[in-house]
Amino acid sequence: MRTAIAVGISSVPTWTSFVRTAPGLGIGSAGRLTVGVGALGSDVVVASAARRPPEALPGDASIVTTMATPANRTTNCLRTAVRVPALTIAEMKYVVCVPDGASDEPLDELGGRTPLEVAAMPVLRSLAARGEVGRAATIPAGMPPGSDVGNLSILGYDPARYHTGRAPIEAAALGIELAPDQVAYRCNLSRVDDDVMVDFAGGHPTSDVAAKAIAALDAELGNDAISFHPGVEYRHILVVPDAWADAECTPPHDLTGKPAVWPTGAAAPELRRLMDASRAIVSDIVPGANQIWLWGQGRSVQLPAFDAVHGVRAALCSAVDLVRGLGVLAGIEVVDVEGMSAGYDTDYGAQRDACLRSLADGVDLFLVHVEASDEAGHAGDVGEKVASLERWDELILGPLVEGLDALGAWRLLLLPDHPTPTALRTHTSDPVPYLLVDSQVDGPGGTYTEAATASSPAVVAHGLMRKLLAQV
Numbered sequence: 001m002r003t004a005i006a007v008g009i010s011s012v013p014t015w016t017s018f019v020r021t022a023p024g025l026g027i028g029s030a031g032r033l034t035v036g037v038g039a040l041g042s043d044v045v046v047a048s049a050a051r052r053p054p055e056a057l058p059g060d061a062s063i064v065t066t067m068a069t070p071a072n073r074t075t076n077c078l079r080t081a082v083r084v085p086a087l088t089i090a091e092m093k094y095v096v097c098v099p100d101g102a103s104d105e106p107l108d109e110l111g112g113r114t115p116l117e118v119a120a121m122p123v124l125r126s127l128a129a130r131g132e133v134g135r136a137a138t139i140p141a142g143m144p145p146g147s148d149v150g151n152l153s154i155l156g157y158d159p160a161r162y163h164t165g166r167a168p169i170e171a172a173a174l175g176i177e178l179a180p181d182q183v184a185y186r187c188n189l190s191r192v193d194d195d196v197m198v199d200f201a202g203g204h205p206t207s208d209v210a211a212k213a214i215a216a217l218d219a220e221l222g223n224d225a226i227s228f229h230p231g232v233e234y235r236h237i238l239v240v241p242d243a244w245a246d247a248e249c250t251p252p253h254d255l256t257g258k259p260a261v262w263p264t265g266a267a268a269p270e271l272r273r274l275m276d277a278s279r280a281i282v283s284d285i286v287p288g289a290n291q292i293w294l295w296g297q298g299r300s301v302q303l304p305a306f307d308a309v310h311g312v313r314a315a316l317c318s319a320v321d322l323v324r325g326l327g328v329l330a331g332i333e334v335v336d337v338e339g340m341s342a343g344y345d346t347d348y349g350a351q352r353d354a355c356l357r358s359l360a361d362g363v364d365l366f367l368v369h370v371e372a373s374d375e376a377g378h379a380g381d382v383g384e385k386v387a388s389l390e391r392w393d394e395l396i397l398g399p400l401v402e403g404l405d406a407l408g409a410w411r412l413l414l415l416p417d418h419p420t421p422t423a424l425r426t427h428t429s430d431p432v433p434y435l436l437v438d439s440q441v442d443g444p445g446g447t448y449t450e451a452a453t454a455s456s457p458a459v460v461a462h463g464l465m466r467k468l469l470a471q472v
């Protein structure tokens, strides 16, 4: 059992500014009331210096007494005592589930239905029946429908304000810190033959082989202002001066089998010079690649720390650099999970257990991101997409809900970062279905499919984090 603490005065105006001071302990405020939280299972008595009791109290709070004011004190005196059931504030756990690219469009192979409609997902259906189902716009108008933009939204950050490009997020995942006068580019090892993008992934080299190529590129083409940094397989980072940011670059995976669309804009000659010069170096070292492809550039990303914004301690697990990089940039703990991968074979149960373990250890909010459904969409593999959703239900959601119930009260938000329609084999910007469930309070209920939510007005996805945390 924890001890109740912290009674005092606050200038913070509303209950929405709930501040955590340590795992399991916290301070919240309403008007000039400040409340200490931490006594699991017992009430916390708090006090206010307000002349009148606060008008707005959290759901279960009640005023128990009003004290006399010492004549010689004008501040820091306790006038009103309020009883707050500590459990409802201190012990709530939050889970965000992100099946990457899960939403889809009707498919002929499925008789005009979508993978979400066909997949056997009894746990998801029962959660939807007792929760709130709607539609969320994860990709702001005019922005590219990438996992970087979509997951930024899910984490509660407005991409229109905070997104500078894909590469700086991946750079953060690799531990590369960008100076304000630097720009990061994604540097693919790729294969371009006769001006056609043959393989954006350069034959999927091992990270070891790729690292040799990146080291050679850095030795031959790098200097004080230009540096190459090794990443994973075909995915690497180039850091260049700020002035190189001005270019229009095409993602190489959008060019597969098509004529190469070379960079345009002010920095294009510099980029093209490096891409051309890389041919002699890359083709000697990486059998499936013959040059670098530069794209996804951006300046350093400055995200306000997640715990400072929301007052909760958060962690996440994902095998995808972009999601891990967002965690690093937001000050969210990035948990490594053995058996976790970005492919169909990720260990769903291990990702679920990592979530439950972190929550039991004092983390308030955990985000589970699984890439498999997006991979299936890109591969055009309907069977794998349905299978990935069914694994979510059986291996994550079912046991997760049992584990959460054992921990106490919880809320869960589930949504993909963007659709990856299997027939299109790429991302779209359409809004996605979302599900919000509270273990203690039933919602209106609904059905978690694209069709069932099609007529709902799309909410702004970066507002859902505050809704999950009951801060709106």
Ligand SMILES: [Zn+2]
Binding pocket: 100, 101, 146, 147, 148, 150, 374, 417, 418
């Ligand atoms: Zn994605």
